[in-house]
Amino acid sequence: MTPGTGRGDLFTPACPTRELLDRIGTKWTSMAVKLLAQAGDGEIRFAELQRRMPGVSQKMLSSTLRSLTGDGLVARRVEPTVPPKVHYRLTPLGHSLEVHLAALRGWAEEHIGEINRSNAENAG
Numbered sequence: 001m002t003p004g005t006g007r008g009d010l011f012t013p014a015c016p017t018r019e020l021l022d023r024i025g026t027k028w029t030s031m032a033v034k035l036l037a038q039a040g041d042g043e044i045r046f047a048e049l050q051r052r053m054p055g056v057s058q059k060m061l062s063s064t065l066r067s068l069t070g071d072g073l074v075a076r077r078v079e080p081t082v083p084p085k086v087h088y089r090l091t092p093l094g095h096s097l098e099v100h101l102a103a104l105r106g107w108a109e110e111h112i113g114e115i116n117r118s119n120a121e122n123a124g
Contacts, residue, residue: 024097028064033073033097037095045086046065074090
């Protein structure tokens with residue numbers, strides 16, 4: 001923590017912000033959280049999440065959901081069927097994260113044109 005501020009120092013490896021960005025800062029995490037948020041308090045099965053996340057592999061989605069579950073952002077429920085049906089939903093903590101991810105997506109959509117133009121001008 002930065003003395004006197006109650007906040008972490010982004011430039012130190014132990015900073016809580018850095019730690020959290022390392023854990024939630026992937027496109028797959030953002031997509032999974034968005035889809036689960038769209039379900040409200042409902043659940044979505046693993047296969048449905050995978051179908052609605054173009055390009056994600058089963059292994060990557062499993063890893064992403066395992067991390068989100070471990071962090072308390074997602075709840076997992078398994079139906080004892082053959083094969084098992086696995087359902088996911090956002091926890092209240094996960095819903096609170098979605099508010100901030102939605103703001104970031106809004107900023108990205110608003111500014112991607114400027115960023116792409118700048119990259120094109122500075123390429124080469």
